[in-house]
Amino acid sequence: MAEQNLVEIEGLKKHFPAAHKQVVRAVDGVSFTIRRGETFGLVGESGCGKTTIGRCLLRLIEPTGGAIRFAGRDLLSVGRVELRDLRRQMQIIFQDPYSSLNPRLKVGTIISEPLEIHGVGDKQARKERVAELLRVVGLDPDYANRYPHQFSGGQRQRIGIARALALQPDFIVADEPVSALDVSVQAQVVNLLQDLQEQFGLTYLFISHGLAVVKHISTRVGVMYLGKLVELAPAEEIYSHPLHPYTQALLAAIPSPEPDLPKPAVPRLGGDVPNPIAPPPGCRFHTRCPHAMDRCRREAPAFSEVAPGHFAACFLHHSVATPSI
Amino acid sequence: MNRLGKFGLVIISIFFVVAVCAPLIAPYSPITQNPLPPDLATEERLQPTRQHPLGLDDLGRDVLSRMIFGARVSMQVGVAVVLLSALLGVLIGAVSGYYGGWIDRFFSGFLFNVFMSFPSILLAIAMVAFLGPSLRNLILALSVIGWVGYARLMRAQVLKVREYDFVTAARALGAGDVRILLLHILPNAIQPLIVQASLGMAGAVLSEASLSFLGLGIQPPTASWGVMLNDARSFLRVAPHLLIVPGLAVMLTVLAFNFVGDGLREWLDPKQKR
Numbered sequence: 001m002a003e004q005n006l007v008e009i010e011g012l013k014k015h016f017p018a019a020h021k022q023v024v025r026a027v028d029g030v031s032f033t034i035r036r037g038e039t040f041g042l043v044g045e046s047g048c049g050k051t052t053i054g055r056c057l058l059r060l061i062e063p064t065g066g067a068i069r070f071a072g073r074d075l076l077s078v079g080r081v082e083l084r085d086l087r088r089q090m091q092i093i094f095q096d097p098y099s100s101l102n103p104r105l106k107v108g109t110i111i112s113e114p115l116e117i118h119g120v121g122d123k124q125a126r127k128e129r130v131a132e133l134l135r136v137v138g139l140d141p142d143y144a145n146r147y148p149h150q151f152s153g154g155q156r157q158r159i160g161i162a163r164a165l166a167l168q169p170d171f172i173v174a175d176e177p178v179s180a181l182d183v184s185v186q187a188q189v190v191n192l193l194q195d196l197q198e199q200f201g202l203t204y205l206f207i208s209h210g211l212a213v214v215k216h217i218s219t220r221v222g223v224m225y226l227g228k229l230v231e232l233a234p235a236e237e238i239y240s241h242p243l244h245p246y247t248q249a250l251l252a253a254i255p256s257p258e259p260d261l262p263k264p265a266v267p268r269l270g271g272d273v274p275n276p277i278a279p280p281p282g283c284r285f286h287t288r289c290p291h292a293m294d295r296c297r298r299e300a301p302a303f304s305e306v307a308p309g310h311f312a313a314c315f316l317h318h319s320v321a322t323p324s325i
Numbered sequence: 326m327n328r329l330g331k332f333g334l335v336i337i338s339i340f341f342v343v344a345v346c347a348p349l350i351a352p353y354s355p356i357t358q359n360p361l362p363p364d365l366a367t368e369e370r371l372q373p374t375r376q377h378p379l380g381l382d383d384l385g386r387d388v389l390s391r392m393i394f395g396a397r398v399s400m401q402v403g404v405a406v407v408l409l410s411a412l413l414g415v416l417i418g419a420v421s422g423y424y425g426g427w428i429d430r431f432f433s434g435f436l437f438n439v440f441m442s443f444p445s446i447l448l449a450i451a452m453v454a455f456l457g458p459s460l461r462n463l464i465l466a467l468s469v470i471g472w473v474g475y476a477r478l479m480r481a482q483v484l485k486v487r488e489y490d491f492v493t494a495a496r497a498l499g500a501g502d503v504r505i506l507l508l509h510i511l512p513n514a515i516q517p518l519i520v521q522a523s524l525g526m527a528g529a530v531l532s533e534a535s536l537s538f539l540g541l542g543i544q545p546p547t548a549s550w551g552v553m554l555n556d557a558r559s560f561l562r563v564a565p566h567l568l569i570v571p572g573l574a575v576m577l578t579v580l581a582f583n584f585v586g587d588g589l590r591e592w593l594d595p596k597q598k599r
Contacts, residue, residue: 058497087499100490104512114498163494 005069006171006203007034007057012066014052022277026052028227029066031303034171039197039204041218041235043211043250047273049227050207054173057205058092059083070171088118091164095176097156101148107134107159108144114166133162136199138192154185158192165196171203178213190217211247212254215239220309223247226276226284229303233310243312245289283315291316330588336581340574344396353377353387355394356546361385371564379570382556391548392570398549399530399578402464406529407522409468414475415518419506421476422483433480437473445470446535453541463542467532471525478521482514489513516590523586527579534575550575 012030015023027049034040042050055061057068059075068075070086078086094100101110111133112126121129131141137158148156157177164172174193178186194217196202208214214221215235222232223246231244242248249269271288274280280287286296295315303313326334343350353359359381361370373380379388421432440448452466486492487510495505534551536542543549550571557567 055493060493060496084499087497090497092494092497094490094494096490100494102491102509102513105508113495113500117499117504160494163498167498 004035005033006036006071007205008067008069009033009053009057010067010069012053012056012068013064014049014056014061015064018277024276025227025279026276027056027063028279030224030227030229031066032222032229032232034203034205035219036170036203037197037201038219039206039217041214041221042205042207042224043209043214043221044224045209045273047276048224049276050209050224051175053224054092054175054205054207057173058087058090060092084118088167089169090171090173091167091169092173092175093157093160093164093177095179097153097160097180100160101156103148105148106144107146107148107151110148110159111144111162111166114163118167120167129166130162133166136165136196137162152185153181154189157181157185157189161189161192161196165200168200169202171205173205173207175207176209177206179209186213193217210254211239211250223250226273226279228284228313229311230285230314231310231312232303233307233312237307237310241307241310243306243310243317244285244314245291245316246285283313326588326592329584330592333581333584333588336577337585340396340578340581341400343393344400347394347397351387351390351393353390355386355391355548358385359387371560371567373566380564380566382553382567383560386546386548388553388567388570391553392550392574395548395550395553395571396574398460398543398547399533399551399575401460402467402533403526403529403578403582405464406467406471406532407525409464410471410525411475411518411522413468414472414477415479415511415515417472418476418479419483419511419514422480423487423502423506423510429480432476437477440470440473443470446532449532449536450539450541453536458541458544460543463533463536466536467529471529474525475518475521478518479514482517483510486510486513519589520586523582523589526582530575530578 010031012027013025014027015025018024026047030049030053032040042053044050052061056063057070057075063076070090073086075086101107105113108127108130111130115121115126115129120126127144130144134141134143139155139158139162143151143155143159148159151159161177177193178189181189190213193204193206197204204217206214206217211221211223218235220233221235221238222229223238223244224230225246231238231242231247233241233243238247239251242251246269252268269288274284274287280297282298283289283292283296283301286292289296293315299315301313301315303311306312306317359377361381371380371383377387377389379392382388382391417432417436421429448470449466452469453462456462456465492505492509495509500509530550533542533549534554537549537551538555543552545552553571554568554575557564557571560567
């Protein structure tokens with residue numbers, strides 16, 4: 001079983017210091033695993049901690065607590081040299097195609113930088129590799145001599161993907177890779193990511209703020225709310241049988257291509273996400289939950305398996321209390 | 326580079342060549358005194374003549390030659406002060422902004438403020454008075470008061486640039502701090518510093534003039550535009566050209582450096598490249 005898991009996250013916590021000695025609990029005890037070759041979709045609204053998890057996974061942010069294992073190795077205890085080595089196996093794609101490419105470097109230099117850092121090949125070999133990578137992401141190899149500002153958002157995102165692929169990683173954190181793109185371009189980039197996954201046997205953590213995008217690409221989906229996972233299930237399952245009221249609300253919020261069809265009767269969410277400096281006691285969602293009970297205000301529901309492979313943190317679905325994953 | 330930038334570059338190049346080749350170009354020595362004709366009134370004695378196209382100063386020295394040798398001092402001071410203070414400022418500012426934490430608190434919270442709290446010219450006066458007046462000490466003093474401006478600007482720029490995703494990307498690729506600073510942060514942070522440097526060049530030329538006036542800079546009989554400006558003040562009414570000529574030279578230098586700064590900024594930005 002452990003062999004099957006490429007990434008294992010246990011009780012991950014990241015607290016950022018805020019003014020007046022308070023802390024923002026951006027991620028507050030999250031556990032899940034990512035299986036080799038799958039796409040794990042991580043969904044939640046702005047500020048729920050999904051990006052923080054992605055950055056912690058690559059040790060771009062040092063977590064406050066918890067454990068992360070990558071390919072069986074404890075990621076949080078490795079030293080500098082070992083970490084550098086591990087970085088060849090995990091990469092990141094960013095949301096903003098404009099700030100993710102250094103405007104002063106030519107595209108060829110940007111893509112060959114990872115090769116240079118890790119001393120892969122000589123100059124000629126790197127040049128050839130850059131051309132190959134550009135072809136792989138569907139761009140003209142001649143683009144290597146141009147500057148990033150000469151490209152559109154979708155093309156820039158492809159350049160960022162080529163850079164992430166340069167070292168042939170096993171695992172890629174895609175941090176909202178299509179959120180900043182036009183809808184028509186979104187599909188192209190998602191398709192490209194899927195093709196690359198097949199071609200290179202990649203494993204993705206696909207972070208998104210909406211369930212709609214994740215639907216097409218994910219194997220399993222985790223839904224986050226205010227620094228915690230509230231539901232985790234195989235993709236089909238989460239779309240057909242969402243259990244947590246928050247997931248149900250997120251699904252209901254997806255605009256329908258046929259607005260005349262009747263929608264499932266899910267009450268719309270009111271209010272805003274509570275302040276992560278002082279999250280509400282009990283279940284963190286109770287302030288906005290249409291089904292909130294007395295118990296929800298006092299106790300935090302455990303994240304437990306309510307159906308095979310389907311986890312949720314909600315008292316509505318607590319038949320048997322099973323310890324989490 | 327744009328047209329004004331090229332113009333500035335030409336002016337600076339001319340002044341630079343003049344400064345380097347001063348002994349070859351200057352018609353007279355800048356410090357030998359010619360006997361002033363005793364039968365003429367002061368205002369007539371100082372007027373330009375065929376032998377001395379810009380006239381003589383009150384001590385009978387050839388103004389054109391002094392202007393040519395003065396360019397040496399101005400160029401030297403301008404270039405040296407800016408290089409020294411910008412180098413120091415960029416280094417400290419970059420380290421302070423990039424590493425943050427106690428390093429930043431020490432530099433930007435303490436050191437910057439200590440230096441900023443002194444009136445800069447007073448600090449320079451104190452330093453030169455302590456070290457003894459000379460060109461070298463003048464450059465040193467002006468650099469010591471000048472670096473804070475570059476450091477503050479650099480720190481602010483680094484704070485901004487280090488948050489860009491491409492810096493995070495470089496870190497995710499395993500790039501070291503030196504590589505990130507030199508390849509990713511510096512080229513994207515340096516632009517306003519180039520403009521600052523061109524203004525600083527101008528400021529250094531002016532400061533040299535002030536300190537020389539106070540007797541703490543260039544020592545007589547050496548010529549510098551600042552010294553000449555101040556020597557000529559008493560003859561403003563009778564021989565205004567003594568004031569106008571070095572004044573114009575300072576102005577032209579300052580303007581040229583500003584044009585070049587502007588031109589460079591545009592030229593360095595790949596988005597502006599055709």
